[in-house]
Amino acid sequence: MRPRRVGVLALVGVLGAGCAGPLVQEAGGWRHRKQGWTIARPDGDGAPWRRIEIDGALLAFERPDHEFIAMQSRCGRPVATPDVMARHLLIGLRDRQLVASRPVEIDGRSGFQQTFRVAGGPVDVRVQTLTLVVEGCTLDWILAGPADDASGEAAFEAWWQSFRLDSERRTEPSG
Numbered sequence: 001m002r003p004r005r006v007g008v009l010a011l012v013g014v015l016g017a018g019c020a021g022p023l024v025q026e027a028g029g030w031r032h033r034k035q036g037w038t039i040a041r042p043d044g045d046g047a048p049w050r051r052i053e054i055d056g057a058l059l060a061f062e063r064p065d066h067e068f069i070a071m072q073s074r075c076g077r078p079v080a081t082p083d084v085m086a087r088h089l090l091i092g093l094r095d096r097q098l099v100a101s102r103p104v105e106i107d108g109r110s111g112f113q114q115t116f117r118v119a120g121g122p123v124d125v126r127v128q129t130l131t132l133v134v135e136g137c138t139l140d141w142i143l144a145g146p147a148d149d150a151s152g153e154a155a156f157e158a159w160w161q162s163f164r165l166d167s168e169r170r171t172e173p174s175g
Contacts, residue, residue: 023058029162030059035073035137040162042069044155067145067152069159075137082112085138086131095120106132107165117147126150130160139163 023030029040042049042061049061049069060070079085083103090096093116101114111132118125124147132139141163143156 032058032073035075035134035139036166037134037139038164038166039071040159042155042159044152044158046151046155049155063152065145065149065151067143067149069144069152069156070142071160072140072142073137074140079133079136079138082110082131082133082138085133086112086114086129086140089114089129089131089140089142090116093118099126104130106130106160107163109134109165123147128153128156132163134165 022034023032026038029038031038039059047063047065049063052060052062052068054060054068054070057070057072060068062068074085083101086101095118097117097119099115099117101112104111104113109132111130113128113130115126115128118127125144126147126149128143130141141156141160143152145152
């Protein structure tokens with residue numbers, strides 16, 4: 001099982017190459033005061049998620065069944081629409097197959113979701129990402145796990161859906 005864990009962790013590390021920032025832990029989750037958002041602790045059926053450190057991730061968690069979830073933030077660089085920024089996550093990943101992609105709403109703002117498989121490493125990996133652009137920052141949520149196991153998808157969806165912008169940032173700018 002070690003090659004599977006190493007392969008999945010390496011992929012998350014590649015995807016999570018953003019800049020980490022200061023978070024304040026609050027009851028049931030975290031707040032990023034500078035960027036103005038909160039997010040709950042991941043939960044759901046199955047083994048509990050354990051917080052881990054992954055270079056470049058604001059938050060990262062793993063479960064014993066070799067699934068990882070992470071959240072990263074990229075700020076201070078030119079940003080485009082969420083679908084374009086989501087495609088940046090695929091740069092440099094070889095042997096990938098896009099399974100699905102679609103626009104989503106994240107706390108009242110337009111985001112983009114994509115699911116793909118990556119082959120060619122020690123194990124085939126299923127990856128799901130969500131991307132949101134807020135005031136010059138791109139936020140990405142990443143779920144990675146064995147391609148033959150989708151058990152963490154419900155917990156991942158509940159986790160990113162717990163994301164809340166502070167009230168003054170909640171509305172998307174027009175035009």
